[in-house]
Amino acid sequence: MTFLVQGQELSSVMAAAAIKLPYLLALIFSVLLLLPSVGSIALDTLNNGGNITDGETLVSAGGSFTLGFFSPTGVPTKRYLGIWFTASPADAVCWLANRDTPLNNTSGVLVVTTGGSLRLLDGSGHATWSSNTKDSSATAVAQLLESGNLVVREQSSGSILWQSFDHPSNTLLAGMRFGKKPQTGEEWSLTSWRALNDPATGDYRQVLDTKGLPESVLWQGNVKKYSTGPWNGLWFSGIPEIASYSGRFSVEVVVRPNEIAYVFNATAGAPFSCLVLNVDGVLERRAWDPDKRGWTVWMQSPRGFCDNYGKCGAFGLCNEDDAATQFCGCIDGFSPASPSQWSMRETSGGCRRNVPLECGNGTTTDGFRVLKGVKLPETDNATVDMSATLEQCSVWCLSNCSCVAYAPADIRGSGSGCVMWKDDIVDVRYLEDGQELYVRLAKSELVNEKRSDKAKIVLPVTVSLLALASAGMYLVWICILRGRATPLKFLQGRHPNNHKKMRGFLSASDELGDEDLDLPFVCFGDIVSATNNFSEDNMLGRGGFGKVYKGMMGDHKEVAIKRLGKGSRQGGEEFRNEVVLIAKLQHRNLVRLLGCCIHGDEKLLIYEFLPNKSLDSFIFDSANKKVLDWAARFKIIKGVSRGLLYLHQDSRLTIIHRDLKSSNILLDTDMSPKISDFGMARIFGRNQQEANTNRVVGTYGYMSPEYAMDGAFSVKSDTYSFGVILLEIISGLRITSARFTGFPNLLAYAWSLWQDGKTIDLLDSSLAETCSPTEILRCTHIGLLCVQDNPNSRPLMSSVVFMLENEFTPLSVPKQPVYFSQRYSEAQGTGENTSSSVNNISVTVLEGR
């Protein structure tokens, strides 16, 4: 989109137009005459009675913002007066005077009247827009400040008569307010454009709802579409990402008698950034990358199904990871109000309490169950007391029969304040870094939980006592000796205050330079004791990188510790890569890194412990393969696809794993998969599609042709590896060892069966009883699409996830994957070692574990 000034491209005429000739002459004269009044005559100021005509502009002192006339692309006849970010005039109009009353020619002129009003006059002198400043008799000046604010001041006193920051259009700049003045009812809100080339007032409005705790709400006409969730002192409950840029911006919600407002301010060195409500009703935080001369989007909301306001109804609980139930479930202790509607995916009717509360006459037998990791419900009808403690909150809620839930109102420190809900709670969803909500339930509903909790607690306590007697005692002692009261605090799991951990999140444009990484460093002594001095008994496995040990740390927490072998393939760079990358990622299908340690030339990584080892130890093992029936395998396939989609698109970075294989998929207690080993992973910039390396590292069979041959990798090379894993899971055959079938490899074998209409024969015979033929056919089909020779023919992981979740989506027809079959036969013919260098690219082929 480009903007036109008098029919020419804005950027080309801007330099000329920016200089208002009389002012320039005056400036030169005053400099020549050394008059002291230079300050009163500047290119950013319009004096009393002065004017700007179409083609002239005001430019702020540092050049960041420009005020002038423009036309949106393709609509040269409509002229608007606006303020834009000078570096990117085409798509950063931050403020508009006459968005709903465009001029139809270039005869517009902006004047500062003696009363202190700004008036936009058309050719006939008629005002199409006015700032409606209260009349003052003093002379006034208008100035475009470097912040992007156009202010009209009384010249003598300097008091502000009017400012553009009080009249936002669709953009919030640093220093602007977003909220309300409770005393006057005045509001600072954002309104979308009607279309990309039509700035007229659009359908979407973003306002700060101040009835309960402040929350930012998106309206489309009269329909509430989305709420950010209540402000919790650090971020809006539904947008924990806010904490990730707290180093660049101070973000706060100020609550004072005369204003309740969200404000952000940039810290020194922060890139230019703004919040924009776009034409689709999506609020974006954009940051300007001066090197690329383009925008990066740091945050978008709403995002995804669960952000639809109140989608699962009263007491519903939305879970983005649960496509099987169409994302909606009920809070524990509640069931669908109308099971028949619910089964038709009509969930807005919400959920109903299983057992009524028992409360009255000042006594109650009810209690609370804590719901963890959620966005708090809407607080419109809630009662808020900022001075209460959480204990008081609990007591008050119990003592009032209409209270159904409570939570701390402010999570800073150990949490304070009290918000109590009555009647219904709506708009609750699961969320990474979500908060704790205490839900009131009848006594009988809580009994179950207590029992299972006891069962859960008793066992680890005994175990931990044993551990304490041995290694644990030692651990506690050294840490006391070192004066560290809480060693390994990080291992105690996610805490509402772990926002600091997110400080490391960066936009794609950032280097992984010297950011402060909030991953805990663990002392070597702690690791030695946790692993019984790396005893053989604790060893879980070994690979090209070194050895993996099981360890017991902190609160009887089991961890897996990877000790990188000296001189292993995982050198300093890979170690750093894994630490920096995986510490940023949190997804249920990715292994979590809990800490790291560097000690001399020892490098260690500490992960969550997964008792079930890796996928390959099941599907390729004749004894274990029966453990995973088809339903379990299908769940694993979907889980891996979601984890990979998160790496590619849903985290704030685009990450290519580069070494996906079945031995890198670990299994949780409930057999849900977690992708591990990020040593080879690479980050892509926002618009980067592909990269090349002359150090091809990966595992033969899982590497896509373009990567193995030319070192070219992209998200599509991971898609390829995923396809291979998918076919392995179905067939129970290793990609490299399908020779006994009479085919060069698994791909050729799968293709041949597919061609002959015998796909079902691909299935591992141990699955025969549990299988669903249509699912197997469909999965094989998707697998073949993923392993196409041409990367452009392979689907993106977003499509793969969609195709797996939606069984009726039509699939395109795959072509024969020929590349590796041919290479295999050639290699057989010439006796060439397939793992040696190809095209002068050094290829390191790793053994599957």
Ligand SMILES: *[C@@H]1O[C@H](CO)[C@@H](O)[C@H](O)[C@H]1NC(C)=O
């Ligand atoms: C704008 O200013 C010029 C002189 O700078 C003056 O001649 C003209 O009449 C003014 N136009 C309006 C509409 O005030």
Ligand SMILES: *[C@@H]1O[C@H](CO)[C@@H](O)[C@H](O)[C@H]1NC(C)=O
């Ligand atoms: C809040 O109260 C109003 C008025 O009583 C009601 O219309 C609205 O549905 C309530 N909101 C919730 C979430 O219960």
Ligand SMILES: *[C@@H]1O[C@H](CO)[C@@H](O)[C@H](O)[C@H]1NC(C)=O
């Ligand atoms: C119970 O809570 C409701 C709503 O918060 C409030 O209106 C009512 O006065 C409270 N009752 C008592 C006894 O505190």
